Amino acid sequence: MIDREHKLPIRRQAEVLSISRGVAYYKPRPVSEQDLLLMQKLDELHLNYPFAGSRILRGLLHQQGVDAGRLHIGTLMKKMGIEAIYRKRNTSKPAPGHRIYPYLLRSLMVTRPNQAWAMDISYIPMARGFVYLAAVVDWFSRKILSWRLSITMDV
Incomplete structure (x- = not known):
């Protein structure tokens, strides 16, 4: 220049x-x-x-x-260009421009099984990358209804 x-x-x-x-x-x-x-x-x-x-x-x-x-x-x-590998803060912040949906179960009282379920995807750090854990949990009984492990986030 x-x-x-x-x-x-x-x-x-x-x-x-x-x-x-x-x-x-x-x-x-x-x-x-x-x-x-x-x-x-x-x-x-x-x-x-x-x-x-x-x-x-x-x-x-x-x-x-x-x-x-x-x-x-x-x-x-x-x-x-190297840095320590560790879990960073604020990993659940939405990307700019993504819509935030309303929480529809706020006023619902969960009083019986199979009334409300929760889904969670977590990553587990391993020696060579991550393993992803997906689980479906029943809110009332707090039992895990289903779970899957994967090395990718693909279906």
Whole structure:
């Protein structure tokens, strides 16, 4: 976007493009050898411990005799595009634009079996992905009427 050989000054080119001049003059620094070795060790540890974040990885590196700060490890993890695998918050938020249906059973008193059922789909984290569990439960007796396990969300 910025042409350094153009007769228009870089300052003016940055104004026309509505970008900061700092972006126009920035030259990325190469990654140091020390960081490359640390990133290689982080990659190996992440494959063995995908649930580990920067704090646990720092401890594991310390056991191997490598001293590095937690924030530096977090920065390198971001640069590498890796993160700890764990359940995130707010997994039940509806997508933007999806309709929210009214709750029709709010005032219903469940007084006998087979009057109301509930359906739930949950995922169970495993070593290599997830297993999905679908279950139908009777509200009154709280018994599981049916359940299925699957490795995909397909029918």
